Amino acid sequence: MAAFTVDTKLFQELGELLVAKESTALTELIKNSYDADATVVTVHGSNLKDGAKGSIAVTDDGSGMAQADFENGFLRIAGRTKVASDRRSLVFGRRFTGEKGVGRLAAHKLARRLAIRSSKAQHAERGAEVLPAAIETVVASIDWDAIEALETLDQVPASNAVLVKVEKQTKGKSIPSGTSLLMTPLRRGWTQRTIESFLKEAVTLAPTPVLWDKLPEDIVTEPLLFKKVPVRDQLKDPGFRIQFSGDLAVPDVFSPDIAASAGWIAEIDFERKTGLLRVAIAPTKATHLKFKDSAGFRFEQHLGKESGPTFRARILQRSNTVWDPVVQGIRVFMEGFRVPPYGDATDDWLGLDRDYKSRARRRLTSLDRIEAPDLPEANETEELVLQGSSAYMGAVFLQRSSSPELQMLVNREGFLAGPGLDFVTEWVRVTTDLIVRLGHSVRRDVKEVKRVDRERQEAIAKRADVGESPSALRVRESAQAAASQLDIVQAAIKSGDLKKAAAAAKAAQPHVAEVSALSEEFGSEAVMWRVLASLGTELAAFVHEINALALEASGIVADLDDAIPNVTTPAALSKIRRARKSALELADRIRRNAIFLVDSTSFQGRRRRSRLPLRERFDAVVPFFATRIKQKAIVLENAIGVDLRTPPMFPAELAGIFTNLVSNAVKFTEKGGRIRTHATLSKGVMAVTVENTGMHVDIAKSMRLFEAFHSTTERPDAVLGQGMGMGLTITRAFVQEYGGTIEFVKPSPDFATAIRFEVPVR
Template identity: 25%
Template sequence: MSNILTKLKTALQQELIKEPLNFERISELHDQLLALDPQATRFTVDAQHIHRLGFELVGKQETALSELIKNAYDADATYINIDFKDYDKQGGTLIISDDGNGMTLFDIRENWMRLSTSDKEKNPLSPLYGRSRAGRKGIGRFAVERLGKQLLLETKKKDETKKIRVHFDWDIQYKSGKLLTRIINPIEQFSAEQNAHGTTLRIGKLWDKWTKNDFIQIWKSVLFLQPPFEIPLCHRASKNDIETYAPDPGFKVRLNGELRNEAVPELSIEKNFLANRTALIKGWIDAKGKGHFKVHSEILEFEDKQDSEDNYQEVGSLEFEVSYFIYNSKLMLSVHQARQFGKKLGGIRVYRDGFRVLPYGEPSNDWLQLVIGERNRLLKAKNENFFGHVALTSAENPALEETASREGLVENEAYKKLCDFIKECLEWATLRVASYRQLENEQVNSNSKNHQASASGALQEHIDELKNQPQGSSIDAHQMAHQLEKVQAIVKKKEQKDIQYSEMLRVLASLGISIAVFSHETGGAVTRLKASLTNLHSRILSACQNSTEINEHFEQVNQTTNRLGDLASYISTQIEHSVTRNKDNIALYAVIKKFIEQFKNYFNTRKISFEWEVIPNVLRTAPMHRSEIDAVLFNFLTNAIKAMERNNAEQRCIKITATRQDNFAIIRFQDTGAGVADNIKNSIFNAFFTTSSQNRQDEIAGPGCGLGLKIVSDIAKVNKGFVRLSEPDTGYGCCFEFGVPISSKQLKLAEV
């Protein structure tokens, strides 16, 4: 053994004085020397271990791609482009590029090439935007081996002058029987633009072919890579008391040239889906381990809170939020559409440090045992009935650690307590919802009985009338039957009106979905149309002599295009405000100003002058929906336009004022139309009463269906306010007043 040791020492000394150094030979001699140490033994790693890490720790191809997307996010990238070439068969190519921080040669050697590096443990937040880094195990890089047999890595840090390129051939170089430390990966350095930065991974000879369904799985993974809800503030941090991280511009994923909403629009988390929820359930554990629950239902009009009797100290502080859906036509408009969305994407997902932990929330993953658990006898719910997330952090929930495979949490005592906490909250909340639904049903039945009682009362009045007739009067069965028919006709007419009103509201609600799609498409079409018109205009001018006539025609086209754009913008804004069920104190100055700005071009083309004022300009309503105020203004506007059209008013003027009177915020809407005739003043707030012709249409006012003022009246009632005709100012023909209570804060200030 001494002879072998002497020969190795001599050989190593000779290699160390050569120029240039043969690093591969030095590494070989170094390993042989270490193997002869009589006092110790050391682990060695076979090169085949890379393959096992790639295929066994990152088993699914979509998981592998998700790991690479996470790495780009960790590197402060604002985008990542994923491009497949010849992906429909084995042996294709995948190019992944981002604009992240990039790496130096030191970073590559000390972090990227080191197995299970602790770099992200030591630096849990990204340097530029302070993002909570997703990686903790240092194995994400081996996802590239899971995807393909070859890798060409190119990377550059900002302000560096050289780009670095490293080549890996997993299939040829990393074979069984070779030591991992003996594998050589050639490095190239070449000049590049100084401000350029980021990393590109060119993965060649893909192991698998990729189908359309595979891409849908990728998008689904990307869809929930980060929570579809606002990240709690504890997931972001400052560097210190003085220096803060740069504002995070966001992170976009583009696959084969398309964003998710473009590639798979049916996977978009549409606000319309969340707006259909029966209730919003929230739970949190405070610093003392005490659990708290809250449930709020807009549709059932109740809110409740509860504290848990158990202690969850082992879990740590956390928050979770879940939308609860009951697929019932009484609670949502499109049950089929909502259920299909729930089946695709329903479930309660877990996010750790801002990133998704699989497989929680997948359709086949019943991690809370909602289906098979004993509690389900009360819950009567499963994954598709819930859509939400649990937010964990490594700082607040250190016992909730991910497994080495990055697919799931270690199922220790803290994990079991976490499951107990969430199930306790869901059970309590769903029972509260069931209780209020029962109460509502009782109220509906009571109202139905009252309706029947009123009909019976009307009949009784007629019977009493007949009884009170003078003696000797001829009261026969024919008279009784006639009176009964009259009462039945009144009741039937009332029922038909109620049914007609409900049906029309359902039609309008369904129509709103189509309008939402139309406004989205119209907005994009208008933008493209304007660009095309500008280009066409310049081309025609260069070819024609009479530029004045050409300019006049193009000005008319531009005006029409602008009106169409304004309308699309208004509809988009209304949809944005309508899909949320949250109420707020509405600042009337901002709402009225925005309303007027959106129709500015329309008013100019119709030669309508506008005057408005809000006193005081900080006037706010009690909590209500923003869309309700917009609906009131829009309905008043359409009525005013039609009235001025019918009146052929020479001076077309509209005046909106908002003032405080006692405890109410009152909006006065005036126009120079003919006003409301005395004989119809008592009917204008009834459903389906209209004076508009269905044949005369305007791009803003539209045809009349007789629901506008009825909707305004309903909005006033539900918000404990009023709507009424009022005396207009001099020069105006009509004035509507809409009043709702002011905000409690302004009310208290007034009392002080």
């Protein structure tokens, strides 16, 4: 009788077709442990670079296999053990993650032989909290090379290529259930690139907790949709952990305050049965502190029953920076396991990178799909601020039972293209575009207010007398204008012309508001300003003491000169000459510091504004830090052009700016490091940059360093001391006095941190 026969090459053909790469193979074995009600699975790699000696072990504490389970399940290709019943695990009620019964081909993909030891748990009712002890143990081995040396699979039983024996449980002895797979030797040695690629994928095999767990308190300014985002379709479940060890040990992802470092956080919920879509977006506390008008947005929209698969998502966005490459991107998870390649650096399933590269001056038309009357108005240039996928870290969670439209490709690398995938893609992209609009509208308004304020301050600086502070003139003129209007109010009330009085009172309001805003700005720091003013007075008096010390050092030099002719021994003469040289250097340093203190603290330093030579004024500050610069062997470069001059400024102000910037640079530059200062003049704006090697400053969080009493260091410098938390606050006030700005910027190559201030020069 004729019959079908199956060539042993089937394993190789199926393995290449169904298991794309090593990481996919291990993922399938981990899923098998999950389906077997394991609470923990360990993947251990040893000697991976040496294929002949290399091995991979996958061990879990799941329900295990009896002989019948092994023969009807593991040894049966495309078996139906996960297709029958309700497709849930027997004890914890987990929705099965596999369905084609070919996960064991992953072992063939990885190695030439497989050793199996599996202990079958006793029967337990669904909903039990733990698995009971084992009742029997199956010990088996499979030699894939021996199988493939045969012609057909029906020759396998007589070949000893597959060996199975059963160990019955000894009475009175209890052993835990679980399965161990040992695969060795490897089919090929793993290169360092293969290992690193796997480790990166392993980090995101399961979603990081920030993408589903309860967010820390006060991270967002208003509630989102979930306390915890539903990840899996499960009943009562004790949880599931994946551990990697040996050559496959996954390094920890360093992410302190990872949610707090986001700018905006969004959550999405679509329910297939009802067709209801819900989206909520909120600024983080850090964003709200920076942009007071920032606010969340949420909407609900009925898209039609069964219009797409049920999915939930949480997305964290960062402004002006990106996430760590290991976690950046919006990834897709099915039953808690990642579906590659969505979210990979080379995958652009949402079109974010494509649109980021081709962005133009137009609005985001994807938001036309939103039916919400309170949707923020579009800006015609909002597409210019689109960000690539690296600015997002997110997860889209899908479940088998509510995603019938999504069919996995046979190699487990993504879904078949179709309406279901398009639906998810569309609404996730709408959400990221909504984040862009919310952020842009807030930044645009704030930037416009700041621009107007800078222009007003610049105009005041032009008109201010050489002996007057621009801000003082601004306050005085606003107060005079308000007083003038109030005089009109008073006269109008006396004459009974209430309409004129009301108009004058209205005209006075902007001037009063400006005086109020300026007084509030200065008043919040008034106490520390008084302290610093007191210190400045003391330093001004101390200049006389410093000059006296310089004279005394000069006197020591003169005494040494008188003593030299009377010295006869060469050793003593050498010591006296070294002492004379040191005394001369000391006297010179004291004189330079005295000049600096005069510029910084004297009445003359705030008496007259003038266009100051920038390079020369920077050089005047540097000697104040000469001792520390020398001790740390720092190379300091002044690359400011000799002809560059400031707008009219007080010498004390420019001295204060450079003092604070150089002080911070010296503190945070490592031994043997570099500090470089350079400046440009372009389109009427003078830009001065101070950059240094050593400690890096996170630009996304740098604005807080300009807040009063926020010291840049908690550890005092041995020479420079500990900051008072006012240096950058004062520096910003000096710069803003002339309509300028100051901020941390991206440093040049070979430098760690850069800070730049800009002031208009006319």
